[in-house]
Amino acid sequence: MNNNEIINQIKSELDIADVIGERVKLRKSARGYMGLCPFHSEDTPSLHVYTDTQSYYCFGCHEAGDVFSYVMKTEGLSFPEALRVLSDRAGVRLPEAGHRGTDIRGVLDLAAKFFSSNLTGPQGAAARAYMSRRSLTGSDITRYGLGYSLPSWDSLTNYLRRSGVNDRMIVDSGLAVANRNGLYDRFRGRLMFPIHDVTGKVIAFGGRLVDGEGAKYINSPEGPTYSKRNNLYLLDTARHSIRDKKRSILTEGYMDALRLSKCGFPETVASLGTSLTAEQAGLLSRYADMCYICYDSDTAGQEAAIKGMYILASHGLDVYVVSLPGESKDPDEFLCANPPEAFENALTEAKPLVIKHLEFLKPRLDDQRTRRSALSELFGALRTLDIDDVLRHKGSISYATLLPSEAIEQYIISGRPPKTKPRPQKPASFVIKSADLGYDILEAAMCALLFKNRECRLKFTLEDAEKLLHSDITFETAAAILSSNPEDLYTLWRTSGDDDKLAMIYNGEELLRRMLRMDVEEKFSRTYCRLMWKSINRRIKEIQSMPFDDRDYKELSRLYKEREHYHL
Numbered sequence: 001m002n003n004n005e006i007i008n009q010i011k012s013e014l015d016i017a018d019v020i021g022e023r024v025k026l027r028k029s030a031r032g033y034m035g036l037c038p039f040h041s042e043d044t045p046s047l048h049v050y051t052d053t054q055s056y057y058c059f060g061c062h063e064a065g066d067v068f069s070y071v072m073k074t075e076g077l078s079f080p081e082a083l084r085v086l087s088d089r090a091g092v093r094l095p096e097a098g099h100r101g102t103d104i105r106g107v108l109d110l111a112a113k114f115f116s117s118n119l120t121g122p123q124g125a126a127a128r129a130y131m132s133r134r135s136l137t138g139s140d141i142t143r144y145g146l147g148y149s150l151p152s153w154d155s156l157t158n159y160l161r162r163s164g165v166n167d168r169m170i171v172d173s174g175l176a177v178a179n180r181n182g183l184y185d186r187f188r189g190r191l192m193f194p195i196h197d198v199t200g201k202v203i204a205f206g207g208r209l210v211d212g213e214g215a216k217y218i219n220s221p222e223g224p225t226y227s228k229r230n231n232l233y234l235l236d237t238a239r240h241s242i243r244d245k246k247r248s249i250l251t252e253g254y255m256d257a258l259r260l261s262k263c264g265f266p267e268t269v270a271s272l273g274t275s276l277t278a279e280q281a282g283l284l285s286r287y288a289d290m291c292y293i294c295y296d297s298d299t300a301g302q303e304a305a306i307k308g309m310y311i312l313a314s315h316g317l318d319v320y321v322v323s324l325p326g327e328s329k330d331p332d333e334f335l336c337a338n339p340p341e342a343f344e345n346a347l348t349e350a351k352p353l354v355i356k357h358l359e360f361l362k363p364r365l366d367d368q369r370t371r372r373s374a375l376s377e378l379f380g381a382l383r384t385l386d387i388d389d390v391l392r393h394k395g396s397i398s399y400a401t402l403l404p405s406e407a408i409e410q411y412i413i414s415g416r417p418p419k420t421k422p423r424p425q426k427p428a429s430f431v432i433k434s435a436d437l438g439y440d441i442l443e444a445a446m447c448a449l450l451f452k453n454r455e456c457r458l459k460f461t462l463e464d465a466e467k468l469l470h471s472d473i474t475f476e477t478a479a480a481i482l483s484s485n486p487e488d489l490y491t492l493w494r495t496s497g498d499d500d501k502l503a504m505i506y507n508g509e510e511l512l513r514r515m516l517r518m519d520v521e522e523k524f525s526r527t528y529c530r531l532m533w534k535s536i537n538r539r540i541k542e543i544q545s546m547p548f549d550d551r552d553y554k555e556l557s558r559l560y561k562e563r564e565h566y567h568l
């Protein structure tokens with residue numbers, strides 16, 4: 001079967017009305033059913049489900065599609081993930097590479113069941129005692145699929161062999177290790193945490209030592225079904241809560257995530273390795289933009305941890321760092337000693353990543369010997385963020401670095417760390433000039449927008465250019481773009497050696513690239529507003545610098561009013 005045939009077969013096995021009807025109350029209509037639309041909020045039904053074409057359409061918000069797009073949109077799944085969910089539901093087997101992925105998932109499922117029955121059975125007494133010491137209950141076993149690997153070298157391997165799994169599959173699934181004498185179980189005497197992919201399939205295990213000696217935690221190795229960078233512990237169940245609450249909470253360990261989830265924070269997930277990845281940022285941002293990071297108190301301030309948080313932030317998440325008050329070293333411990341409200345308070349007091357980073361760097365910023373490296377670390381990190389997110393914290397950055405706020409803005413916009421040695425005692429004497437580049441980088445961004453986008457050219461006039469672009473190079477470039485064809489210009493500049501115009505446009509593009517969450521239209525209006533603001537400011541300063549009698553107060557008040565209009 002090819003892909004299309006599989007999709008068609010799944011569609012023919014399922015009824016879209018059943019799938020939608022699971023969450024949406026449907027009532028019969030002429031061509032099928034109707035109900036309250038899950039894509040927008042409404043009191044009267046405008047979602048129509050057509051059984052003849054197996055499709056849906058909302059007359060309110062115009063969402064439309066088939067059973068695949070419905071599951072992708074409502075569950076926040078990618079197409080391959082939706083395919084897996086729906087193929088399971090339809091009982092259609094997917095042709096994965098040699099069935100290997102599917103078979104390994106089957107083995108992991110068997111293992112999860114085996115571990116669970118160990119935990120509830122007579123051999124699980126030690127693990128259950130450990131659980132009760134950690135205030136975990138019987139219902140957590142079912143809810144989180146917990147299990148117990150027996151303190152034996154081959155109980156799981158033998159069980160899997162008896163169930164017809166061959167040795168190679170057992171090794172490939174990461175559950176056993178091969179040596180000269182054969183196979184031995186990887187997990188022995190551990191409380192087992194199954195790790196699921198976003199669709200809820202077991203893809204790996206983490207194991208916490210219950211008694212005796214050995215590493216506190218061990219995990220499945222990466223393999224055909226499991227890669228740490230692409231998954232988050234508990235995401236399969238947390239994703240609905242993350243969407244409802246519009247925030248995620250990220251912890252380091254399984255126990256932390258499980259504890260939070262249990263104590264009324266089901267929007268919690270745990271990272272599965274030490275460093276956070278772009279893929280994990282992508283997974284989280286599917287459901288909500290806000291992410292609260294709650295690490296162990298000794299990790300949260302580490303350089304590596306902060307770097308990881310910047311990875312999340314640079315992929316569009318609003319990152320807040322939670323500090324736990326008191327003695328507790330991790331969220332698990334904190335919630336064993338404090339009520340959930342105390343944790344909610346800690347969330348309210350969480351600090352934006354930039355602020356947390358400033359606090360972390362403060363001692364180094366204040367010491368002349370380390371100041372330079374701290375500044376370059378700070379500005380290097382800020383450069384990866386959305387420019388608006390950084391500008392929001394301009395005041396705090398200025399306060400912590402003892403640099404004047406204009407200098408901060410210039411660094412942030414141009415991305416250049418300070419060249420001159422700053423003198424913290426006299427901050428006002430240290431001002432970075434935009435003369436570094438010879439033009440204002442915002443003006444370059446406008447040129448880049450005009451150069452690349454026809455719709456921007458239609459919205460920008462020569463008059464705008466005269467008013468907003470103050471250096472020769474940006475004005476001339478914009479004027480040329482507005483009066484001719486960018487492709488011709490490109491060739492002309494290239495061949496006539498006018499490379500500095502192209503270099504200027506390139507610098508402007510760099511800035512635009514950092515407006516992470518914006519489309520071209522937004523980038524244009526942001527840049528336009530900021531230039532207007534600057535231009536009006538310039539005029540205000542001009543008037544203010546005039547002798548008292550000559551000042552035009554009427555114009556001043558008009559300018560103040562006009563400037564408000566462009567405030568971001």
Ligand SMILES: [Zn+2]
Pocket residue numbers: 037038039040046047058059060061062063
């Ligand atoms: Zn709708």
